[in-house]
Amino acid sequence: MTGPRGLNEMNATDGRGGHAERASGAAPDRDAERDHDQDVDEALALVREASAGYEDGQGKRPGAGRPGAGRPGERRPGERHAPHADQHRPDNPRPDNPHPTNPHPRHQGTPWPQARDRAARAAESVARRSPASVPLDQALGLVLAAPLTALTDLPSFDTSAMDGWAVAGPGPWKVRDEGVLAGQSGADALADGEAMPIATGARIPREVTAVIRSEHGRTDSKGRLHAEREVMHGQDIRPRGQECRSGDQLLPARFSVTPAVLGLAAAAGYDSLPVVPRPRVEVLVLGDELLTEGLPREGLIRDALGPMLPYWLRALGAEVIAVRRLGDDAKKLREAVAGSQAELVVTTGGTASGPVDHVHPTLRALGAELLVDGVEVRPGHPMLLARLDERRHLVGLPGNPLAAVSGLLTLAEPVLRTLSGRIAPVPYLAPTRDEIHGHPHDTRLVPVVLRAEPQLVAVPLHYNGPAMLRGIAASDGLAVVPPGGAKPGQELEILDLPWTLPSSPTTHDTNSAEGCFT
């Protein structure tokens, strides 16, 4: 196999992947499992899944679709356990917590679909930035702030559709010496019985009744033109206004500017377009353990999110004004969030309840309102959304890289969609080729490749653990797997990856004064 799809297929069928990662994820003790600890439960299931894939090489996942699985929103008391959220809800002591002495009681997150809706709606209250007029070459990927209305008829003059002769009246025709090329104007009107050479795109002289293609006519020794097939009135002439009249609406407001839209706008007379400005986003990368270059060493790892998020965010419509690495410094985080000029601050890491997980305490200290505090989705359940003030929000992405992608698509994408005036994509479904193991109570987002076999199918990829990017990097999208999993042939919603949109972040401040903590 060659090309990306071939690579994807290797990933899809190589069952060895993820074995070590999943095995390490299974380390927690059996007590936790007995306590219905979902993380351990899931990790163990993934180990089984990986082992099965290793043995049969098919990537099949026996044992999926556990009994008793519920839908989002259906939950038995005390089944969740991301502790940070409850710690931040002293007013909500969770009487159903079966572990009153446990300092990390489980918490209820928001079901995945509701979390996305809430994120989209949260940004509706933010005052939109005024539409901007931007030159065509800067408009790609933005959203039209007003309908695209033709500034001219198209074509704006009668045009020859073919190379050949413009003729007037019935033939044979006396051919003039001079012809007319595209871009020329001012050719004299033809008299009946006259013809003149004409090029595709040239303006049709007055009184012309048809164009004869060069391969459909011949000139005799006296220089007269004869048609070799019947000539229809108006043939191969594109009449003025055939595509649109000046003032016609070509596209509605909120339409995304694609390369084709740029071409249409230029043809219709535009030099610049009215667009919704990109919402400004600042990325704050947290973690003392992160290196910005070289090989991982001595417990330090490479920052995988700083290089990835600005491009991804831009593809989602954002203008990334800065990427700052703050280490695990609570004061710096607080100052950075408080002082950010961005409509959306995106943090990475620090969402859980470890000793240096500063996101929740920072939000509390700043008086932010937590709109979503944990989501029933794997990976990524500690993700959060907060309103900082009336015009700024913060999305906290978990540090595990695939968990961060999950948070990006679950919370940041809807916020950015609303802020940038985009229309929600129409969800589309594809049947899964293979069985996909499900979380008992949470939605799973699983990297897939799409194949035509001969109908469209989604092939789930391995290497889909929370800390892994290998699956998503080789994927076409993420399948939304409901609680309980999916059987072969079951239709699943697919979240597309926005790679077709333009990508090049404006500012990538990796060496700012805050520096990198390496």
Ligand SMILES: Nc1nc2c(c(=O)[nH]1)N[C@H]1C(S)=C(S)[C@@H](COP(=O)(O)OP(=O)(O)OC[C@H]3O[C@@H](n4cnc5c(N)ncnc54)[C@H](O)[C@@H]3O)O[C@H]1N2
């Ligand atoms: N007691 C509990 N611990 C954890 C829970 C839990 O519910 N209870 N949830 C786990 C889950 S699930 C996730 S996801 C993580 C989320 O943790 P944080 O958001 O606080 O992230 P960190 O602890 O800072 O990092 C987690 C992991 O990811 C690595 N990381 C962080 N940033 C980057 C980066 N830019 N590039 C690459 N890798 C990164 C970091 O080194 C850690 O390995 O919490 C679990 N713990």
Ligand code: MOO
């Ligand atoms: O399960 Mo966490 O949310 O690694 O992603």
